[in-house]
Amino acid sequence: MAALKELRMRNNASVDIPDLPGTIHPFSSNDKSKLSFFRRELSEVLAEKQGKKILTFCFLNISVTTILLLWCNSTNSMALTAFTYLTMFDLMYLMTVLMSIWVHKQKSSEVYSFGYERFEVLAVFSSTILAMLGSFFIIKESVERMFIQPDIRTGRLLVGTVVGLCWHLVITYSIENKAFTHVVAASSSSWLQEHVSDISQSICHAVPGLSKLLLPRINPFALIGFAASFALIVVHVLIDMNNHYATDTWAAIWISMMTCGTMYPMAIFCGKILLQTTPSHLIGQLDKCLREASTLDGVLEFRNEHFWTLGFGSMCGSVHVRVRRDADEQLVLAHVSNRLSSIITLLTVHIFKDDWTRPSTFQILGDTSLLPRKPSPQGLVTRPSPEGTPVPASASYRPTINYVRSDAIPTVPAYSRSSAPPPAVLSPSFSHANNPVAMETKRDQSNGSIR
Template identity: 20%
Template structure:
């Protein structure tokens, strides 16, 4: 029976995607409502005061609200169970949302840089008083939202993406306060676009890291903490009965959910069931992989070829 294989999965029901913590969904939803509500207030304040800086910051907060809405949708869809077409469930939707967040941030930074150049070329009048009041209120709201997001699962790509958005707007509120005070005291309006560009550089770095992380998952790359060659060497060295490990594939279904498949060649004296259990234990404890499919190379064990049940 050389064509029989052992497809051994880790313990647990692998027919259902891991549950997303409901706390994440609630935190992101409340953060979205706060951000969207203050965005409307800031937009109205900007229109009434004629402050382009506040209108631009309202646009920034609108982007934040969109990112939080995407994150909430990711968690909402992520709780759906798997079906015949999506055997791992809908967890990957969260990574798609994180990718959109990163791309949006990069585009936003480009827009801010363009606006900053335009304002340096043709400065616009700014009412420092209303700008300062609204910027302080925005800082309070952003601190509250950021604190709420920190209570969620910060290892989640969507929580990280939302935090990057809110952190960018929090720093934007600080810059607006500094700019408003400077304009109030000196009348020097170029301080506003200059600070916006400096803060955008910080946001761009975080956005780039988020983009790389989400792209790695979408491209089914190995998690950053796992080196396939090291995994092969560890299994051969630490698991008795394992002579060779080939055809290794490691990827992530979503943030923090690595999976692996591999083919192993066993020694003649090794017990297939016991050795497979030892491989699973090593993958779980050493590499954090709780879901693995292990196929045994039976071509070198023709006399012992049996089908090992899950």
């Protein structure tokens, strides 16, 4: 009865509800939050002078592309459609510039501890892949036209070629795109550039005065624009002379193949960056630096070294250094960082003391909690230390160090001070508590003595 009475008193208890101003929304709208975030970031980008210029070029590019698509429909030309796809790539080229402006205004966060530089790489990679995908659609449509070739009207074919080429050259040479400029300079040449370079060398042998103009590697975007325009001019002439409508189909396939050949090396270069691979042109230099660092007294070997490109022009990496128990960790850290700082922008160095007599620490190097991370904006290394506390570091370049006493299973070191094999690990049953070398005992069966 007492419990029932207490329950009734609880039910009759009054609850004070505070007066809340405005309308109460029990569930927040994710769509509105995303839209507001996009508006806020776009306003920050457009606050820059270059951002307003790029946005103006984007609207003009959309207008030019729309006009060219209408002319493609009126002329029924597949070659002009393939050439119009270059102006669509110009739109993605401009969007990449806006992405670069936004990336450089962002700072590192807890979610993206290395910053937003990889967004820029992803934008270039997506642009090249979409350009290649559009070329595949053009090739598919051209193959279908080989069986039933429609008539081509050349009324606006030449006009569309001139308009498209002029706009493409304006975008290529008047807009500064640091991302694509770096990719063009760092990636390998396309097959179209190689053939044009061979032809230019032959011309320069006959006319040496043209070497300054023809010998430097031509911009691949300008080169594909000139090549596609030349193909369209040939199509216009052949159709006007002999009504060879099939030349339009073959010209469309040729323009699509040139587009794929131009975009492929840049897509491969960006894909390797996204896969966090070590740049091939830096492997020899990194090996030399590690060999020089391994000559320091106290350094036994380097393990788990991984160096990759974070963005365009910035590299980061981590390395595990096994040292002797009596080695100076600060000296090793300074020596290793001095050797690698000229190549690696963000470097994390883990120092491991050589303690091979403790079998309980054999697998500490395989612990994923010791993987390096970039310093957070507050100046703390977000890599967990053995005590679970963050290690302070500068927001600028400074190698980090992690003190862990460990001994991994002996393997042949990649960079060791001597070529001799590492010492064998004793089993715990053969180890002494205070002596790393176990005393071998043998009891005599006759008198029970130890020898």
